[in-house]
Amino acid sequence: MEERLNRVRVVLVGTTHPGNIGSAARAMKAMGVTDLVLVAPERFPHADATALASGADDLLARARVVDDVAAAVSDCVWVVGTSARLRTHSVPVLGPDVAAGQALENAALGPVALVFGREHSGLTNTELDYCNAFVQIPTVADFSSLNLAGSVQVMTYALRMAALTGMDPGQASAAGEARDPLATQDEMEGLFRHFEQALTTIEVLDPDNPRNLMRRLRHLYMRAGLTGSEVRMLRGILTHTEKGR
Secondary structure, eight states: OHHHHTTEEEEEESOOOHHHHHHHHHHHHHTTOOEEEEESOSSOSOHHHHHHHTTOHHHHHHOEEESSHHHHHTTOSEEEEEOSSOOSOOSOEEOHHHHHHHHHHHHTTSOEEEEEOBTTTBOOHHHHTTOSEEEOOOOOTTOOOOOHHHHHHHHHHHHHHHHHHSOOHHHHHHHHHHSOOBOOHHHHHHHHHHHHHHHHHTTSSOTTSOTTHHHHHHHHHHHHTOBHHHHHHHHHHHHHHHHTO
């Protein structure tokens, strides 16, 4: 199970206060989750981050800083985004325990990511488009706002508990080896670009009035849990569709 925890990545997007990065790192290390990626933080490195990490300085030292969510999750086979509000997306909305269990199950097949949004505004719809599922922490109805580090603590604790009570690691490994590897997010993005190109070519998609066609297709295939070979099969079909045969 520790090996699978090592494949879980915490992604913090657009963090405003560097102290929240340090507190999140401390929460992660206490639960055995050590892969931290920061998307366009306003201030990092910073003394406040180091001070509030309280011994998790090694996570801060290894943390990767990237420009956008696409770069943060490109190699991941499953991505779950935290959101306090239901949006116009049709991917599953999970509780922390279920999300943690699915994250560890998919970690047998490759890296997975938990994506946390900005302190005041969360994740944008475009950033949520990269997610296979959303997770909502069941707070009281009239005060749903959790501190960023608090949200990270809840989710990493759920991961820890899932690891402690889950299936035998050997069984999980065998299950992972028995199936075709899941497509990475980078492979999925290639499929979506190919879909957009092919649908434009055959005049199903109007680039000047796309409506929600591509977003609905994204949701459909993100729910499906496609493998790498399935993505290649679909792209082969799209190639022949573009050629008109």
